[in-house]
Amino acid sequence: MYNYVGKSLPRQDGYDKVTGAGVFTHDVRLPDMLHAKVLRSPHAHARILSIDTSEALALEGVRAVVTWENSPRVLFNASDAHTGTMPPNKPVLDQYVFDNVVRYVGDEVAAVAALTPGLAEKACGLIKVEYEVLPAVFDPLEAMEEGAPDVHKTELKNTPVPPFQIAIGNFQEAYESSEYKVDVSMKVPVQKHAQLETNAAVADYRDGRLTVYSTTQSVHPTKQILALIMGMPESKVRVLNPPYVGGAFGVRCGLSAKAEPIAAILSRMANKPVRCVYDREEDFIASDSRHSGYLQAKLGADKDGVFQALEIRGVLNKGAYTSFGVEVVGVMCAMSLAIYRVPNVACHGRTVYTNVQAGGAMRGFGNPQGTAVVEMAVDAMAKKLNMDPKEIRLKNILEAGDPWCLPFMNSSTALAECIEKAAERIKWSEKRNAFKAGKIRRGVGLAVGNHVSNAWPFCVDFDSVYLRLEADGSLQLATGVPDIGQGSGTTLMQVAAEALGSEFETVAITFSDTETTPFDVGSHASRTLYAVGICILEAAKDLKRQVLEYTAAMWGARAEDLTLERGVIRGAGGETPLRELCREAHLLSKEFIAVGRTTPPNAPSWHAHAAEVEVDTETGMVRVVKYVAAHDCGTAVNPQIVEGQIEGGVAMGIGYALREEIVRDEEGVPYNNGYHKYMLATAGDMPEIEAIIVECSDGSGPFGAKGVGESAMVPSAPAILAAVEDAVGVRYGEMPLTPERVLNGLR
Amino acid sequence: MIKRIRFHLNGEKKEIEADVSLSLLDVLRDVLGMTGTKHGCGKGECGACTVIVNGKAVNSCLFPIMKAEGAEVLTVEGLQKGGELHPIQQAFIDKGAVQCGYCTPGMLLSAKALLDENPSPTRLEVKAAIGGNICRCTGYVKIEEAILSAAELIKEGR
Ligand code: FES
Ligand code: FES
Numbered sequence: 069m070y071n072y073v074g075k076s077l078p079r080q081d082g083y084d085k086v087t088g089a090g091v092f093t094h095d096v097r098l099p100d101m102l103h104a105k106v107l108r109s110p111h112a113h114a115r116i117l118s119i120d121t122s123e124a125l126a127l128e129g130v131r132a133v134v135t136w137e138n139s140p141r142v143l144f145n146a147s148d149a150h151t152g153t154m155p156p157n158k159p160v161l162d163q164y165v166f167d168n169v170v171r172y173v174g175d176e177v178a179a180v181a182a183l184t185p186g187l188a189e190k191a192c193g194l195i196k197v198e199y200e201v202l203p204a205v206f207d208p209l210e211a212m213e214e215g216a217p218d219v220h221k222t223e224l225k226n227t228p229v230p231p232f233q234i235a236i237g238n239f240q241e242a243y244e245s246s247e248y249k250v251d252v253s254m255k256v257p258v259q260k261h262a263q264l265e266t267n268a269a270v271a272d273y274r275d276g277r278l279t280v281y282s283t284t285q286s287v288h289p290t291k292q293i294l295a296l297i298m299g300m301p302e303s304k305v306r307v308l309n310p311p312y313v314g315g316a317f318g319v320r321c322g323l324s325a326k327a328e329p330i331a332a333i334l335s336r337m338a339n340k341p342v343r344c345v346y347d348r349e350e351d352f353i354a355s356d357s358r359h360s361g362y363l364q365a366k367l368g369a370d371k372d373g374v375f376q377a378l379e380i381r382g383v384l385n386k387g388a389y390t391s392f393g394v395e396v397v398g399v400m401c402a403m404s405l406a407i408y409r410v411p412n413v414a415c416h417g418r419t420v421y422t423n424v425q426a427g428g429a430m431r432g433f434g435n436p437q438g439t440a441v442v443e444m445a446v447d448a449m450a451k452k453l454n455m456d457p458k459e460i461r462l463k464n465i466l467e468a469g470d471p472w473c474l475p476f477m478n479s480s481t482a483l484a485e486c487i488e489k490a491a492e493r494i495k496w497s498e499k500r501n502a503f504k505a506g507k508i509r510r511g512v513g514l515a516v517g518n519h520v521s522n523a524w525p526f527c528v529d530f531d532s533v534y535l536r537l538e539a540d541g542s543l544q545l546a547t548g549v550p551d552i553g554q555g556s557g558t559t560l561m562q563v564a565a566e567a568l569g570s571e572f573e574t575v576a577i578t579f580s581d582t583e584t585t586p587f588d589v590g591s592h593a594s595r596t597l598y599a600v601g602i603c604i605l606e607a608a609k610d611l612k613r614q615v616l617e618y619t620a621a622m623w624g625a626r627a628e629d630l631t632l633e634r635g636v637i638r639g640a641g642g643e644t645p646l647r648e649l650c651r652e653a654h655l656l657s658k659e660f661i662a663v664g665r666t667t668p669p670n671a672p673s674w675h676a677h678a679a680e681v682e683v684d685t686e687t688g689m690v691r692v693v694k695y696v697a698a699h700d701c702g703t704a705v706n707p708q709i710v711e712g713q714i715e716g717g718v719a720m721g722i723g724y725a726l727r728e729e730i731v732r733d734e735e736g737v738p739y740n741n742g743y744h745k746y747m748l749a750t751a752g753d754m755p756e757i758e759a760i761i762v763e764c765s766d767g768s769g770p771f772g773a774k775g776v777g778e779s780a781m782v783p784s785a786p787a788i789l790a791a792v793e794d795a796v797g798v799r800y801g802e803m804p805l806t807p808e809r810v811l812n813g814l815r
Numbered sequence: 816m817i818k819r820i821r822f823h824l825n826g827e828k829k830e831i832e833a834d835v836s837l838s839l840l841d842v843l844r845d846v847l848g849m850t851g852t853k854h855g856c857g858k859g860e861c862g863a864c865t866v867i868v869n870g871k872a873v874n875s876c877l878f879p880i881m882k883a884e885g886a887e888v889l890t891v892e893g894l895q896k897g898g899e900l901h902p903i904q905q906a907f908i909d910k911g912a913v914q915c916g917y918c919t920p921g922m923l924l925s926a927k928a929l930l931d932e933n934p935s936p937t938r939l940e941v942k943a944a945i946g947g948n949i950c951r952c953t954g955y956v957k958i959e960e961a962i963l964s965a966a967e968l969i970k971e972g973r
Contacts, residue, residue: 082908085916086900086923088851088891095850263951264855264863264917314853314917315951348856553915553952708911712953716914719954743860743949751942751955 071634072562072572073771076708079558080577081312081551091310096270096281098341102131102181104334105188106344107195108354109170109177112423112736113204113217116168116197119178124191129183132337133191136166139333142297147322147356147391147428148289148590150296152528160228160390162220165297165329170199171219171388172423173736174354176326181334181342206736208361208385208420219388219421226421228386229394232401234473237412242377246368250448253365254441255802257729258385259358260740261430262748265314266351267324271331272341278332279306283324285316285552286590290323291582297329298336308581309550316552317720318356318429321592322391325355349741356391356428357730359384359419363437365445373453375464377412378445380404380438384427386419391428393419395526402526404438406472406672407518408446408464413473423736429592431720432781435519443515443786444799456500457790458491461516475525476670480774482700482764486676487516489760490698494678500794509683510693513790515783516676521702521766521775522595522668529593530667531600532586535564535607537615537661539654541635541646542574548588549600550580554777555709556596562705563601563770567608569632570646586663594775597705599668601770607664614660619649671766673774674700677718677787683795685814688807690792691755692722697784698760702774707761714759714780721784723749726804822883825893839883840864840875843890851891851920855949862948865921866890872928874947891920894927902968903927903961912961914952921948926962935966 084090121133143161144150153159166176178195182188203217210216211226219226243249270281278300284290287307295302307328313320323329331344346354361384368377380401386393397417405413419427446464450457466472468481491497491514499512523529534546545564551557557577565572578584580591588600612632620627625640632638635646650660680694697714704710727747730740740746759780765772785803793799798813821830824847833842840857843849843866855863857876864876867889894901903926906912913919922945929936929944936944941962942955950958 076911078908079911079913081916082913083900085913085919086891086904086907087895088849088920090916091850092853092917094854095844097848097850261951262949264853264861264915264949266855312916315915317951348858348860553917555914708957712911712914712957715954715956716952717954720951742858743856748949748951750947750949751945751959754942754955757954757956 070566070771073566073705074703076706077558077562077572079555080561081557090312092265092312092314093268093270093281093283093310094265094345096310098270098272101341101343102183102338103185103188104179104181104331104342104344105185105192106176106330107178107192109173109175111170111199111201112173113202114170114199115202117200118198120196121178123194124180127187127191127194129187130180130191131340132181132334133178134166134333134337135178136164136168139166140297140299144293144297145390146326148286148527149392149395150322151289151292152589154525154528157229157394160393162228163389165326165333172425173738174425175388179330179334181338204423204736206422206424206732208383208422211420211422219423227418228390228421231416231418232394232397233416234401234405235414236473239377239379239412239414242412243366243368246376247371248369248449248452250445250452251366252441252444252448253801254363254444256360256363256437256440257803258360259430259724259728260352260730260746261317261319262746263315263317263319266346266348267320267327267355268345269324269327269331270341270343271328271335273332273335277304280328280332281310282307282328283313284320285313285550285592286321287550287580287582288548288587289590290328293323294328294332298332306583311580313550313552317431318433318592321429321590352741353425353738356426358430359396359427361385361437363441365441367445367449369449373455373460373463375408375410378405378410379414380441382417382437384419385424386421387424387426388421389426391426396434398526400434400438402473403435403518404442406474407442407466407516409466409470424732431717431778433778435782436724436785439517439782440786443783447790447799457514458487458496461487479671479768480764480766481672481674482762483516483674483676486674486698486700486762489762490514490676490678490696493696493758494680494694496678499680504795507684507686509685509795510680511791511795512678512680513787513794514676514678515786515790517783518672518674519775519779519782520593521598521671521673521769523589523593524670529589529595529599531588531603532663532665533600533603533607534586535611535662537650539650541650543568543570544576546578546585547600548580548582548585549596550591552591554596554713555706556591559597559705559709560600560604564604564608566771567605568612569634571635574635594673594777594779597773598769598775601773602668603664603666605770606666607662610662611660618653618658669768671768671774673776673779675779675783677783679787679791681788681791681795683792683810685796688810690726690805690810692788693755695755696758696760697780698762699776699779700762700764701776702766702769703763703772704761705771705773710761710776711759713776715757717780718757718784719749719754721781722788724803725785725788729804820880820884822885823887825889833880835881837880838876839878839880842880843875849890849892853917853920862921862925863918865924865948867924867928870931872925891923894923903965906961906965906968910957910961910964912953912957918948918950922950922958926965930966930969934970938963
């Protein structure tokens with residue numbers, strides 16, 4: 069039994085957030101601060117022939133105007149991939165802060181800093197730009213064709229990185245000789261993070277030093293990118309969250325849609341702090357999205373439904389710039405190949421440039437796309453064999469220790485239990501294949517999957533943390549990892565208190581500030597608790613050793629006979645509160661301080677989702693009636709926080725399946741540029757969601773914990789599509805399931 | 816055009832000079848420096864800016880400051896009484912209804928307006944009351960639970 073791990077302790081940031089006292093980047097106000105506004109391209113692809121900023125500069129109150137002509141000509145990658153791409157792959161550096169070619173509607177053309185936001189906006193309107201409109205391409209399949217416009221010059225047509233491939237066994241042979249074969253395809257939409265706080269930064273450059281308050285979810289990599297762009301030593305660039313971030317979901321793994329360099333450059337030009345806050349429309353059209361694209365899965369099985377061969381092929385829409393490139397297709401292919409025991413697997417994933425906003429990281433990171441098509445194939449196979457979709461899954465899922473395509477161990481799984489629990493709670497045996505008639509039809513569906521607990525082996529992934537005992541025995545924890553709302557600040561404090569043996573009430577945390585914390589790659593890949601937690605364990609072990617050895621020396625005892633728990637040292641007949649020991653040590657000039665440094669391994673987090681839907685066959689409306697999400701997240705360090713992650717992920721997954729999509733006209737202008745047009749769900753649209761935690765502790769994680777942040781998003785779309793199929797007999801191959809698509813399928 | 820405007824903010828008299836084109840949200844955040852009320856869209860689509868004006872929850876981003884003349888305005892900063900959290904605030908913490916916290920101030924005020932008018936709402940009434948408040952983090956589950964539990968706390972006089 070643990071003292072703090074496994075308990076739903078209240079969040080450490082709760083007070084700040086319910087009183088309005090918590091500071092977000094949008095709230096940062098510096099003395100004498102200027103306001104920035106960005107001028108964006110109205111064209112999907114154009115060359116800038118000339119820019120005249122004289123009228124804008126002449127406007128009273130304007131302090132600086134920046135364009136491609138007077139900004140750093142430094143190529144970079146706006147995401148963590150800039151410094152986190154795993155060798156031998158190289159990061160794709162394909163953009164400048166401003167360029168003389170614009171590549172999508174919304175691309176940055178110029179920016180103004182002025183005394184008020186209104187003046188900055190007015191000045192943007194006074195900038196005269198002459199464009200030569202170039203041919204544009206929006207669909208990745210078209211962009212691959214000979215003769216399509218080149219978004220960037222690349223060796224393989226519009227393809228920034230070589231396609232990602234895996235081949236184990238002999239897929240082709242095994243597939244052809246399989247008794248049963250299915251071949252399915254899907255088209256997946258552009259989904260948007262739609263986090264509540266838009267991308268923003270407040271930069272203060274003075275005397276060769278730069279401080280940037282930012283909405284980023286990775287302060288250290290953002291510091292590295294900024295230092296490169298600004299031509300400054302990394303040590304002189306401070307990036308921090310102030311400390312709260314209004315959601316992220318992947319949209320700012322790295323720069324916050326370039327708000328940081330724009331504010332920084334303007335600050336250096338104007339010699340004043342500059343606030344650059346995007347409005348909601350800019351956030352929708354000019355920050356990264358989930359990759360849309362085309363997917364295909366081929367699955368072969370023997371007559372008993374045992375899988376023999378599986379192949380996934382995908383072409384994802386990269387958009388105009390590479391943030392994460394090979395990493396997203398890598399996760400898409402590798403994770404969805406790592407659900408079932410299949411001796412012969414293959415994949416081929418390609419990302420292709422087009423003239424739309426960049427595809428980047430978004431909760432699930434390629435896995436929702438891959439899992440959607442694999443689960444579609446599994447359902448198709450079950451149908452072909454006349455097997456229960458639940459039974460075919462139980463028959464084929466990986467067990468712990470089974471070999472797979474990933475370079476880390478399949479160390480633990482409770483997927484079978486997740487499937488059973490989800491099925492039971494949705495009343496699978498009673499409802500699946502129940503008789504349907506009439507206008508409104510109900511159905512149930514099931515989907516399963518697996519996700520990571522950190523970014524390795526897809527990206528560089530490591531951290532360091534400091535742990536330090538104050539002279540009164542209270543504990544300071546410093547980590548560079550942002551808390552973007554998931555609650556990692558709280559769970560990491562729980563891990564620290566448990567690992568050292570401190571009283572939780574005496575633990576404090578500093579996070580996401582490059583000046584006060586050691587390196588951390590960021591808050592992404594469901595990694596914060598797992599990876600940073602492992603690092604904390606290491607630091608705590610060292611700190612505890614220091615404390616116990618010191619006590620042992622004082623007592624003339626052996627360190628191994630002493631324990632430290634809840635702030636009290638005991639053993640060898642003695643007992644002393646940590647408080648007193650630290651006070652005495654302080655007077656003898658001794659501080660207890662430790663650094664944890666780790667390159668974490670990885671661990672699979674498993675999930676099974678079951679959905680019940682209602683389809684109105686006259687209007688085409690699909691409504692989720694009930695939703696069950698069972699997750700093997702290892703040890704739930706804070707069960708309430710875990711449930712929150714699952715519920716939020718399910719809501720996003722339901723949106724992916726049923727509502728959310730950005731569509732564009734023939735000129736590449738996005739239609740869905742705000743919450744209403746994007747149809748983001750409100751409370752009334754949500755079904756009853758039941759989150760089930762199936763604890764299956766993993767040896768590698770802190771106290772057995774694994775990732776969970778992204779995984780609730782991963783299997784939700786296929787679970788809903790399967791339920792719709794059960795209701796109306798059609799397996800839809802295109803999301804979201806708008807009423808129009810549903811009715812078309814029923815015809 | 817600059818005008819003088821008088822209103823009550825969180826129980827205190829305020830007299831300010833502000834451009835008549837500003838919204839109540841602009842005045843709160845940029846004139847008075849009270850950044851607890853959030854800006855999520857500026858178009859009445861997200862509810863992050865929700866405050867209570869004369870007992871009704873409104874989107875302060877769409878509320879012209881001139882209409883606040885003489886009004887009673889309550890923002891998130893005014894929920895706490897004498898250092899004690901309001902039961903709705905406490906319930907949001909206890910039930911895990913806070914994640915990133917950006918929607919929280921608006922949610923709290925929508926909830927307060929509901930419970931002031933209807934002390935025993937059903938779950939559907941809660942959903943309707945926060946129907947204009949977007950939350951991208953929680954799926955609304957724990958927010959609804961927090962509001963229902965706050966209703967109980969208030970009835971028990973806590
Ligand atoms: S900021 Fe007022 S509704 Fe979004
Ligand atoms: S808690 Fe993040 S938007 Fe609601």
